[in-house]
Amino acid sequence: MKTFYSPDHLRHxxxxxFTAGHATPAVEVPERAERVRARIIERKLGPVLPPRAFDDAPLLRVHNGAFIRFLDRAHADWTTRYGTRAxxxxxxxxxxxxxxxxxxDGDIESRLGSYTFDTATPILKGTWQAARSAANVVLSAAEAVKSGEAxxxxxxxxxxxxxxxxxxGGYCYLNNVAIAAQWLADQGARPAILDVDYHHGNGTQAIFYDSSEVLFVSIHADPAYAYPHFLGFADERxxxxxxxxxxxxxxxxxxxWDGYADALHTAITRVRDFGPDVVLISLGLDTYERDPICRxxxxxxxxxxMGTMLKTLGKPTLFVFEGGYNLEALAENTTNVLEAFEDR
Ligand SMILES: [Zn+2]
Incomplete structure (x- = not known):
């Protein structure tokens, strides 16, 4: 399996x-992706390739143009307003x-409040460049699948x-999986997204909520007790x-696993019934028993x-990395899904 990766993520x-009312050490850190990349190479899963550059058009198919301009400028505007004291x-x-x-279009404070829904998602000097490169990474991987990679x-x-x-919000700036799914749909494909991250993929759901072109199925911790709290209930259809x-x-x-496997079976059945010709997996590993922020x-x-069950769909499949915060186990858990899917 080809992996696409850009070192630009290190800039973020x-x-x-800021969660639970106070500042805590960040869990969404560069070491996450670096450990996964190293393990992919150790386990000889396949080549790790750089992305090619895509223009903004595929981003603008799912994101608002003013939002993109805001993300690009936000840190500079914040620095102009507060210097380094903040x-x-x-x-x-x-x-x-x-x-x-x-x-x-107001002050940087009002724009930050208008464009995010939490305090856990800081915008740093290099955040935009990292997020923009991640869009190139997911589009390059989508292009590989579109070109015939299994x-x-x-x-x-x-x-x-x-x-x-x-x-x-939720450590996310651009919706990588949605950008890829819409790009694939625009090429004439029929995509289904299956989100197995611990948290509900509220952004992906919102983007495709009115669309019959893209199926969205999510298995996640009940928002009655888990982030993002305000979306992800069973009656959202x-x-x-x-x-x-x-x-x-x-x-x-x-x-x-027993309860999880029942839900995964239901999800796979729904995906199969939709009749997709490409499947995108939002691959979060924060369902792990020792994840520091999940349950x-x-x-x-x-x-x-999980990898073996996903393989039963028998469709070209694009895995997109999402959450997972136990640094000791993250790389093993990620590559276990990918290797089992490849049936190695
Ligand atoms: Zn998550």
């Missing part, structure tokens, strides 16, 4: 995030909640599935032309079982 290196990270402190106006892995960082058309093309399978706390109970061996 958060030191801390530190290196642009983080909002006020939001246009109910009854307030949304000021998308599978490919986009080692994208920062991740993407929480970002919608005009909102960033799509709208308009997209009615029925969205399936959420929320899981109870501490679900282990499901999959083991390292379970990721092999």
């Amino acid at each position: 290196a958060p030191r801390e995030e 530190g290196d990270a642009a983080v909002p402190s006020v939001w246009p909640a109910r009854g307030l106006r949304t000021m998308r 599978s490919a892995f986009a080692l994208t960082r920062p991740p993407g599935h929480h970002a919608s058309a005009d909102l960033y 799509g709208a308009g032309a997209g009615e029925g093309a969205n399936l959420n399978l929320p899981l109870a706390r501490k679900t282990a 499901l109970k999959l083991t390292t061996g379970d990721y092999k079982r």
